[in-house]
Amino acid sequence: MTATLAKPPSAADDWTIPQDWASYSENEHRVWDRLFARQIGMLQSRASTAFLNGLESLSLSRAGIPDFADLSERLHRLTGWRVVAVPGLVPDEVFFDHLANRRFVAGRFIRKPEQLDYLEEPDVFHDVFGHVPLLADPVFADYMQAYGLGGLRALNFHSLEKLARLYWYTVEFGLIRENGALKLYGSGIVSSFGESMFALEDSSPNRIGFDLERVMRTQYRIDDYQQSYFVIDSFDDLLHRTRDADFAPVYARLENLPDIAPDAILVEDRVIHRGTQERGYAGAKS
Numbered sequence: 081m082t083a084t085l086a087k088p089p090s091a092a093d094d095w096t097i098p099q100d101w102a103s104y105s106e107n108e109h110r111v112w113d114r115l116f117a118r119q120i121g122m123l124q125s126r127a128s129t130a131f132l133n134g135l136e137s138l139s140l141s142r143a144g145i146p147d148f149a150d151l152s153e154r155l156h157r158l159t160g161w162r163v164v165a166v167p168g169l170v171p172d173e174v175f176f177d178h179l180a181n182r183r184f185v186a187g188r189f190i191r192k193p194e195q196l197d198y199l200e201e202p203d204v205f206h207d208v209f210g211h212v213p214l215l216a217d218p219v220f221a222d223y224m225q226a227y228g229l230g231g232l233r234a235l236n237f238h239s240l241e242k243l244a245r246l247y248w249y250t251v252e253f254g255l256i257r258e259n260g261a262l263k264l265y266g267s268g269i270v271s272s273f274g275e276s277m278f279a280l281e282d283s284s285p286n287r288i289g290f291d292l293e294r295v296m297r298t299q300y301r302i303d304d305y306q307q308s309y310f311v312i313d314s315f316d317d318l319l320h321r322t323r324d325a326d327f328a329p330v331y332a333r334l335e336n337l338p339d340i341a342p343d344a345i346l347v348e349d350r351v352i353h354r355g356t357q358e359r360g361y362a363g364a365k366s
């Protein structure tokens with residue numbers, strides 16, 4: 081999400097572009113296959129059940145970069161969502177409007193073979209492998225739509241930074257408790273080889289029980305693995321806290337409270353793991 085962007089002439093009014101699946105090269109399909117194989121073995125024991133079920137029900141294990149048209153057909157049958165291609169980052173109001181209408185925007189390009197761990201901006205592997213499996217889960221699918229609707233409302237409150245933190249610490253970097261064990265569901269984690277292990281097993285980051293207002297006050301890192309991860313109890317709980325909440329008084333209350341540093345622990349936190357923060361984090365980010 082970002083503010084002032086110029087729409088490329090090739091994009092439609094809603095910023096979508098054709099995926100042009102036929103134009104992917106063999107090498108590009110092979111990069112997808114390498115990334116997929118590398119993640120899938122590790123995620124069997126680490127990813128949330130909903131994520132693994134989504135991979136299965138959407139047939140995402142088929143070789144090659146998925147064709148958005150086929151994928152959308154399968155996804156639409158399950159939860160009414162579709163995947164549409166965009167040229168890159170899109171303006172906030174465009175992003176929220178797509179989510180509010182159950183359309184997930186995805187980049188169409190894929191990283192180079194020599195950049196498996198390096199991403200300047202989200203590519204099709206992050207966007208489709210990372211995000212789309214959970215959209216096959218009816219409750220998470222509703223959460224994403226509720227987030228889009230909340231985003232459209234937040235445009236009037238100038239509270240996008242706070243709402244962006246909710247997205248960051250849930251959709252991108254969330255953990256969930258399943259049968260007493262922590263599992264991964266955030267797309268930024270499940271699409272990253274290193275962070276999939278770091279987020280669950282490393283002693284460095286904090287793992288803290290999810291609290292909506294706490295998360296909205298917490299700064300995050302875009303230049304390194306996260307220093308804190310927030311753990312939800314269920315997607316149902318997350319959905320109800322988001323869809324059923326009136327954010328206007330929340331935003332008003334948060335206006336008067338200071339932001340929280342990415343590595344901080346508060347006395348009122350439900351601490352699941354107090355991180356050592358021994359990982360040498362990259363440059364300061366406010």
Ligand SMILES: [Fe+2]
Pocket residue numbers: 202206207210211252267268
């Ligand atoms: Fe993402």
